[in-house]
Amino acid sequence: MENKLKKFNDEVKKSYGNILNLEKNNLKNFIASNIGPIYKSSKPSKEAYLNYEKLGGIIGVDGSVNRKGGASPHYVDFFRALAKSTKKQVEDRIINEIYSPILDKDMKLVLEDDGELENKRNQILSKIEVEVAIDAAKELKPFLIMMDGTFIRYIIDCKSTWEELRDVCEREKILLIGVIEDIKTHIIGSKLLEMGYTDRLSYDRELLFGRLDVGEYIVIEDSDKTRAGQLTSALMRSSNNPNIIGIDIIDTQRGRLSEMVDLIFGLTPENSRGVPIWLDIVDSEVKISHNTMEAYLESYLDSEIYERYFVETRSKR
Amino acid sequence: MKVVGITTQQEVFIGSKDRNFRINEFLIVEDINQGDILGEVIEAHTFNRYIPLDTGRDFVDDSVLESLKALGYAIDEETIYISKVRFLNEANYPVETGSSVRIPKFSEVKDFMLKSDDENGLTLGVIRNTNDMYEDMDTEYKDLVYTFEDGSLIEQREVPYIMDIRSMHQYPHIGVFGGSGSGKSFGLRVVLEEIMKHNVPTIILDPHFEMDFSAKASYLPDEISYENKFVCLQVGKQVGVKFEDLASQDLKNLLDASSHLTDSMNNVIDVLFRNRDSLYSFQNRMNDLTESQELGSVDKILDRINSASNDEERKAWQRKKEVFEKYDKTCSYNSVKGIMWRLKRLENDGVFSKDIKAIEDNMQVGRLVVIQGNTRLLQVFSTYLLNNLYHKRRSYKDALYNKTASEYFPPFIVVTDEAHNFAPKGYDSPAKSILKEISQEGRKYGTFLILATQRPTLLDETITAQLNSKFIFRTVRASDIQTIKEETDLTSEETNRLPYLRTGDVFISSASMGRTIYGRIRAAHTESPHTENPFDELKKKSQEKNINFFEIIKDKLPVMSTDMINLAMEIEREEEIRFTVENLEMKLSEMVEKGYIKKEENFLGQKYSLIEE
Ligand SMILES: Nc1ncnc2c1ncn2[C@@H]1O[C@H](COP(=O)(O)OP(=O)(O)OP(=O)(O)O)[C@@H](O)[C@H]1O
Ligand SMILES: [Mg+2]
Numbered sequence: 001m002e003n004k005l006k007k008f009n010d011e012v013k014k015s016y017g018n019i020l021n022l023e024k025n026n027l028k029n030f031i032a033s034n035i036g037p038i039y040k041s042s043k044p045s046k047e048a049y050l051n052y053e054k055l056g057g058i059i060g061v062d063g064s065v066n067r068k069g070g071a072s073p074h075y076v077d078f079f080r081a082l083a084k085s086t087k088k089q090v091e092d093r094i095i096n097e098i099y100s101p102i103l104d105k106d107m108k109l110v111l112e113d114d115g116e117l118e119n120k121r122n123q124i125l126s127k128i129e130v131e132v133a134i135d136a137a138k139e140l141k142p143f144l145i146m147m148d149g150t151f152i153r154y155i156i157d158c159k160s161t162w163e164e165l166r167d168v169c170e171r172e173k174i175l176l177i178g179v180i181e182d183i184k185t186h187i188i189g190s191k192l193l194e195m196g197y198t199d200r201l202s203y204d205r206e207l208l209f210g211r212l213d214v215g216e217y218i219v220i221e222d223s224d225k226t227r228a229g230q231l232t233s234a235l236m237r238s239s240n241n242p243n244i245i246g247i248d249i250i251d252t253q254r255g256r257l258s259e260m261v262d263l264i265f266g267l268t269p270e271n272s273r274g275v276p277i278w279l280d281i282v283d284s285e286v287k288i289s290h291n292t293m294e295a296y297l298e299s300y301l302d303s304e305i306y307e308r309y310f311v312e313t314r315s316k317r
Numbered sequence: 318m319k320v321v322g323i324t325t326q327q328e329v330f331i332g333s334k335d336r337n338f339r340i341n342e343f344l345i346v347e348d349i350n351q352g353d354i355l356g357e358v359i360e361a362h363t364f365n366r367y368i369p370l371d372t373g374r375d376f377v378d379d380s381v382l383e384s385l386k387a388l389g390y391a392i393d394e395e396t397i398y399i400s401k402v403r404f405l406n407e408a409n410y411p412v413e414t415g416s417s418v419r420i421p422k423f424s425e426v427k428d429f430m431l432k433s434d435d436e437n438g439l440t441l442g443v444i445r446n447t448n449d450m451y452e453d454m455d456t457e458y459k460d461l462v463y464t465f466e467d468g469s470l471i472e473q474r475e476v477p478y479i480m481d482i483r484s485m486h487q488y489p490h491i492g493v494f495g496g497s498g499s500g501k502s503f504g505l506r507v508v509l510e511e512i513m514k515h516n517v518p519t520i521i522l523d524p525h526f527e528m529d530f531s532a533k534a535s536y537l538p539d540e541i542s543y544e545n546k547f548v549c550l551q552v553g554k555q556v557g558v559k560f561e562d563l564a565s566q567d568l569k570n571l572l573d574a575s576s577h578l579t580d581s582m583n584n585v586i587d588v589l590f591r592n593r594d595s596l597y598s599f600q601n602r603m604n605d606l607t608e609s610q611e612l613g614s615v616d617k618i619l620d621r622i623n624s625a626s627n628d629e630e631r632k633a634w635q636r637k638k639e640v641f642e643k644y645d646k647t648c649s650y651n652s653v654k655g656i657m658w659r660l661k662r663l664e665n666d667g668v669f670s671k672d673i674k675a676i677e678d679n680m681q682v683g684r685l686v687v688i689q690g691n692t693r694l695l696q697v698f699s700t701y702l703l704n705n706l707y708h709k710r711r712s713y714k715d716a717l718y719n720k721t722a723s724e725y726f727p728p729f730i731v732v733t734d735e736a737h738n739f740a741p742k743g744y745d746s747p748a749k750s751i752l753k754e755i756s757q758e759g760r761k762y763g764t765f766l767i768l769a770t771q772r773p774t775l776l777d778e779t780i781t782a783q784l785n786s787k788f789i790f791r792t793v794r795a796s797d798i799q800t801i802k803e804e805t806d807l808t809s810e811e812t813n814r815l816p817y818l819r820t821g822d823v824f825i826s827s828a829s830m831g832r833t834i835y836g837r838i839r840a841a842h843t844e845s846p847h848t849e850n851p852f853d854e855l856k857k858k859s860q861e862k863n864i865n866f867f868e869i870i871k872d873k874l875p876v877m878s879t880d881m882i883n884l885a886m887e888i889e890r891e892e893e894i895r896f897t898v899e900n901l902e903m904k905l906s907e908m909v910e911k912g913y914i915k916k917e918e919n920f921l922g923q924k925y926s927l928i929e930e
Pocket of ligand 1: 465495496497499500501504771821822837
């Protein structure tokens with residue numbers, strides 16, 4: 001094992017050598033001259049927060065999915081999306097959904113392949129997240145809706161629902177952003193490749209890892225077709241963690257991007273993974289515990305159905 | 318407050334956003350299908366999932382929390398309170414999750430807390446965590462007790478704990494367990510005060526000389542007196558054993574309690590002791606035997622008879638000869654000596670100079686009789702006493718049953734601290750068999766035990782098993798906690814708390830209640846004669862001594878070390894206190910050390926003098 005790992009390490013070094021060795025300042029220079037300026041964000045004042053509260057507060061949106069049962073199709077997925085306001089007296093908005101492949105009439109998805117089921121699962125999750133955001137936007141009229149994840153996901157998984165959300169927010173003048181913990185873009189990498197600095201494509205997270213100072217960010221104008229005209233992103237180091245997070249904002253609101261970056265920066269604990277605390281809180285609340293799920297199933301399904309379809313044979317032993 | 322999570326028929330979790338739970342408080346779950354269900358909190362937790370313990374999650378800096386607060390969300394308000402509640406009676410079905418929960422009214426829980434009232438019961442303290450019910454409690458239960466906590470007297474704000482004394486008929490015996498300083502003796506004192514209130518004849522064995530009820534507690538505003546309700550009697554001073562009343566078994570018990578008897582010594586008593594012997598006649602007989610045994614043969618005794626200088630002496634040796642011929646074969650010299658030595662020791666303690674009449678008389682008028690003496694003496698005496706009293710009571714009851722005449726003897730309670738000394742586990746001790754007998758049969762005859770001990774593990778297990786009610790104070794020792802687990806119905810949540818109980822807080826596990834009550838013993842009305850901290854006492858004593866001595870010598874200073882002998886003589890003449898020169902020098906240098914006087918050296922020696930202002 002030790003040898004295998006050492007070998008792996010060496011190979012990574014060989015392939016990515018020039019990236020790993022890239023001087024922090026050289027990369028910054030490259031970015032400044034080929035991508036865009038490097039900005040420095042600053043945390044909002046207390047007055048700013050108080051004002052945001054007055055303007056309707058912030059709503060965080062996140063979803064979760066839990067599976068109970070065994071191998072396909074004998075399982076049921078529990079989906080839950082939550083929109084939660086920082087304003088104390090505002091009720092949480094929740095959408096629940098369940099899905100089990102045994103209800104797919106012709107078992108088409110099941111018979112095809114697991115990738116399809118996986119897609120279906122993502123689509124349901126994305127859709128209820130966007131739906132709960134729409135509901136929150138209409139009913140609660142917050143100052144800002146902060147989604148957990150990139151807009152791209154919603155555009156791919158549930159385009160029309162997503163567009164409805166975007167329209168509502170534009171109409172109601174509600175800011176809409178997405179915060180991405182694991183960015184998957186390769187905009188700087190593409191540029192490097194294109195200009196012949198590297199001979200392979202690198203992801204932005206690899207390139208930027210540890211190379212921005214805390215609070216620094218860059219703005220990315222993308223030419224990607226799916227995204228064109230829809231959104232603008234920032235990549236930022238928001239905490240002591242060297243990781244970079246992404247922030248998406250709809251194009252019509254891009255004038256507010258720097259204000260949003262400041263807000264995210266202010267809400268992110270210094271010694272955290274870099275995610276604003278509000279999304280962390282929504283994340284921990286949206287999770288359905290295993291016990292709760294079990295309790296639901298046992299109370300609402302006939303025991304015959306429950307036993308036959310959803311109890312793993314393993315746990316029966 | 319709402320029922321949360323998974324429920325069962327016996328237990329539920331209850332969550333609240335704003336109310337912290339307290340162990341042992343009562344709550345009512347309002348189940349829509351089953352109606353109200355009464356339960357008791359057995360675990361209480363507070364929890365804030367955003368302020369996590371484990372470092373796996375992000376630690377949140379204050380500025381972020383401040384920002385959140387400005388946005389309308391205060392994380393510290395997210396603290397939730399969770400309790401585990403056990404139902405007093407099992408529900409028919411698991412309780413509906415989400416059911417509301419409320420604090421009961423006093424009337425709804427009264428039967429679970431009070432089986433008696435102040436007039437008819439022992440008002441021993443308060444039931445902890447019942448403040449919420451105080452307001453709508455009937456006034457007859459209010460203002461009955463004070464508690465004494467953290468150095469101040471506190472007015473009653475909780476439901477009182479009143480033990481039904483009449484239930485002792487059914488559940489006769491009480492154990493009081495707890496580690497050193499946990500409040501046992503204080504608790505016993507309160508129990509005894511309450512017993513005095515009811516004029517129940519009671520015997521208390523008090524090896525520590527601490528059960529005196531004449532001093533009013535210094536913290537108490539009200540005047541409560543137990544005068545005429547109790548007497549303190551010391552073994553060998555006011556009470557003792559009447560030798561003429563002893564049967565040979567009593568005598569053996571007595572001597573054995575004093576110091577273990579060998580088989581051969583037991584035999585000596587069987588052979589030499591006669592019923593109605595006086596101490597004198599018995600001692601004489603043994604004396605005659607040992608003196609003749611010291612001579613060694615009938616011939617040598619005959620020599621003494623012949624050479625006797627007067628009639629009296631001759632008669633005496635003749636008597637000794639008879640004793641020798643009769644007993645020498647069966648009684649070994651050493652064993653007889655052993656009996657004599659033991660007897661002498663008890664005689665010197667004064668044991669045979671008095672009887673137990675004073676005890677019986679006081680019991681007959683319903684007093685508490687405190688019997689004092691050192692542990693060894695008390696063991697000896699109590700064996701005799703308890704046998705005696707118990708059998709009097711028994712004969713009376715038996716006579717009543719057989720419809721024959723017998724002198725009235727009242728039911729009574731026997732109380733002892735350090736009970737493991739009187740009835741130890743694993744080996745025999747004289748008082749053990751009578752205590753065992755009372756523990757097993759006392760109920761029939763109206764004889765009750767209250768046994769306190771630091772070490773329940775060391776108490777005879779047959780007796781422990783007969784203790785129907787137990788007061789359990791702070792206990793730290795693992796082996797004792799284990800014993801308590803086995804011998805009581807305390808839950809593991811409760812036994813886990815035992816090491817952390819505050820002095821005076823107690824779990825009361827009683828068969829008559831059918832459940833465990835968490836309470837606090839009330840402030841005692843009286844004070845032990847020596848509650849003073851022994852170190853304060855030492856300091857005070859030596860200060861007093863120093864001041865007295867200073868008063869004596871201050872007019873005689875300065876004095877040279879060469880003049881010590883004159884100083885000693887002078888003091889002796891004037892104050893009638895004797896000092897050797899050596900003692901006096903020591904005393905003077907102690908005074909120098911404590912800064913009362915000063916010492917100077919010059920060519921003549923040392924000079925002690927007053928410190929000038
Ligand atoms: N209920 C109580 N309220 C107020 N003070 C108390 C209470 N119980 C005990 N104390 C105080 O705590 C101290 C120790 O109590 P106590 O002498 O009863 O301990 P103990 O259990 O008998 O210890 P030991 O086994 O060493 O004799 C005493 O000074 C007493 O004044
Ligand atoms: Mg004590």
